[in-house]
Amino acid sequence: MSREDVLVDADWAEAHLDDPKVVFVEVDEDVSAYDGGHIKNAVRLDWTTELQQPEALDLIDQADFSKLLSAKGISNDDTVVLYGGNNNWFAAYAYWQFKLYGHSDVKLLDGGRKKWELDGRELTKDVPVRATTSYQAQSPDLSIRAFRDEVVDAIGSKNLVDVRSPDEFSGKIKAPAHLPQEQSQRAGHIPTAINIPWSKAAADDGTFRSDEELTALYSAEGFNDGTPTIAYCRIGERSSHSWFVLREILGKDDVKNYDGSWAEYGSLIGVPIKKDV
Amino acid sequence: MCGAPDQATLPSLEVSPNEAVIHGTVVKDGQPLPGAYVRLLGTTGEFTAEVQTSATGYFRFYAADGDWTLRTLAPGQSVDTTVTAAKGSAAEVTVEL
Structure with missing residues (x-):
């Protein structure tokens, strides 16, 4: 594993905004940030209600991770590019969870939302429509x-x-x-x-x-x-x-x-x- | 609004005895600037927190006693402002870009 395998920069992201095998996923501490504008074709993951069990404060389990990604229209063989605010804190948390459940190709957008905004790159309020999939999460990698x-x-x-x-x-x-x-x-x-x-x-x-x-x-x-x-x-x-x-x-x-x-x-x-x- | 904690939905300002609040507004060309990133740095330059200004250019931190630096980032700009905070009170700062 090295930097090139796990990070993409904003230029790479801009060149792949319409790539059907690349799914951009925004994860923010402020879960409403996505509504105010997000990277084109990005879907949202809500860390408070989707990535964790709100009462137990534990991660969602393997079956629920499969259901969640299926509903978001993410396939096992998609390249998932995660980004978010707070210097990618919550995007990194989602990255770790994608790895925990065995997603093979997941990356972080270097600099996340802040770098994107400071560069003056485009954000949109258009919400993409993605067909549901049959995502199969792996057993959690407790290593x-x-x-x-x-x-x-x-x-x-x-x-x-x-x-x-x-x-x-x-x-x-x-x-x-x-x-x-x-x-x-x-x-x-x-x-x-x-x-x-x-x-x-x-x-x-x-x-x-x-x-x-x-x-x-x-x-x-x-x-x-x-x-x-x-x-x-x-x-x-x-x-x-x-x-x-x-x-x-x-x-x-x-x-x-x-x-x-x-x-x-x-x-x-x-x-x-x-x-x- | 953007990825850092939403400054538009903060509770009203009630300073508890254990909190040293630092708050204020980022202004550019005489107008409040939404969406600027404000970083709170400690006395040794250590990063402590970061927020993004609200639609009215507002930001708020809950810090501790002492001297702090606010580093404000906007496209093409980075401005440092010093502020002293004390528990039980709110230090107000206007950052001009």
Whole structure:
């Protein structure tokens, strides 16, 4: 796996807007963003109601993923290009979910919606009509998903990469600063985790930094190359961004995303927590 | 509106004692600028959050005590503005592009 296999740039995207085997899919934290304008022929995935079970806060299962993609008109052999706002956080989360359920050809649009807008490229409000398909999701690939017990066991032995902002890592704040700070869980981080914020992997325009810059970033922050890795954040989407960097761009072995992340870990009773403030 | 959190549907501004709000408007040629990206950077230049301005050019962050930099991006432009925030109050900023 390398950058060319998993990323497309905006020029490539513009040249493939009408390609029948390429499906553009927008995924945003603000799920209404699509309504205000989206890339031509792109369909929307709603992470709050479609990619997760709203009550259980767990991912949708294999059968529901098949149903969802069938309804969206996506086939198993389509090239899926994901993009979104927030520097592709939620697009990366959807990418990870597509990989979890075995989609063979999925890519991210480098820079996502922000780069597209800053370039002054065209957006449309026209919603494409796609015929339903018979999508067949694979069994979940648990080699890329971490659960809470495994995270507790990883303390002191694996790379635990906390990709939140330094203030969230230290325990000064509990959520990203664009959200009200009303969360009930405790503040801090998992002991022995290293703090490598997702944002260090991206330029201002949302594009990923070069392979050389990314390699230097992780080695400078104490990432141990010979050790399995679990990335986490608050609810699993920023860590999908860093998971994408580590496993998909840099090709590192045994990298998992802990999608339960701090929302789960910081609410568990009896687990160790480190707080720096 | 666009991919970052929708600033048009924010709750009314009620500052809790534990929040240091930074908010304001992005203006270009005397008019509020919708769709600009505003990035909140910490004292060491560390990225903290990013939002996109509403139809009225409005943005809001919930930060902590201290000095912050707002980096505002629009096509062809990047402007830095410094602001000091304190818990229990709202620091208001007008960014002119």
